[in-house]
Amino acid sequence: MEQPRYRGRFAPSPTGPLHFGSLVTALASWLEARAARGKWLVRIEDLDPLREPPEATGQILRSLDCHGLLPDEPVRFQSKRHDAYQVAIERLLSQANAYRCRCSRKQLQQHGGHHPAHCRAGQPAPGDTPYAIRFALNDETSQWQDLLLGPQQQQVHAELDDPVLVRKEGFYAYQLAVVVDDIDQGITDVVRGSDLLDMTAQQQQIFQALGAKPPHWLHIPVIVNDQGQKLSKQTHAPALDDTWPAANLVRALDALGQRPPATLERATVEEVLTWGRNHWQRRAIALTSRQAHDITPNTHLSADR
16 A cells, blocks of 8 residues: 655644744754655644734744745644534544543542543533543553654553543643544644653544544654753743744754754755755754753844844
């Protein structure tokens, strides 16, 4: 059987502007797609309006554009995909691969992760009681080959690890939407930060329950700040300075272990991306987290950066 053509994606949540750690992930996924002569897509995971500043999506897309990271297909917005997620929920419920859960987080903690309301047994949730919908995991020793980290193994515990698919507030959760959209968009390969590695075994079971083959996984080291914390909005990671995109890209290549030459600092965005595409070496990526360092722009850098 012919292998499907490579299709990768970058899928940020619009909780704030892109920071350097996001750029490293975006660039790695873009370079992997280009090395495979495949497609690279952008998906905005705007599932939680309570945490999403209205300007964040525009900031993210402008940053990607400034850095020359342009998707090969129209940008997808998960906020417009509720009907597809509901179809998936109904399918999983009908297959007994999902269940309604009215237990609070505190109750689950008090019972060691077990459901005091016996939710997995199908106990009906009262009509006036908010409930989440969870995926019913199977006990499993999950094994797969990560394209950077090598052989992986995770133990999955039914009930104790069951992820939320729909939150009590009615919002569709990441674990559902990411799988539904990866299937729908024909994603064959996922490049993402190693902080998401622990979710992989759970997601593979959701793929299988929806009748799909999981993608290939490539988990890259996360970028951390001076305190060893992952760069994120929660750790006050500064936004990318879009006035210096080529300098940002050179620094991202360096963080990915690609050793760009010093002369590249005087190049344009297009030239930096061309060098990255021609010299991309996945095996050069370090297996440990990399620390971010501030950029001090040079006055001789060209204005089209």
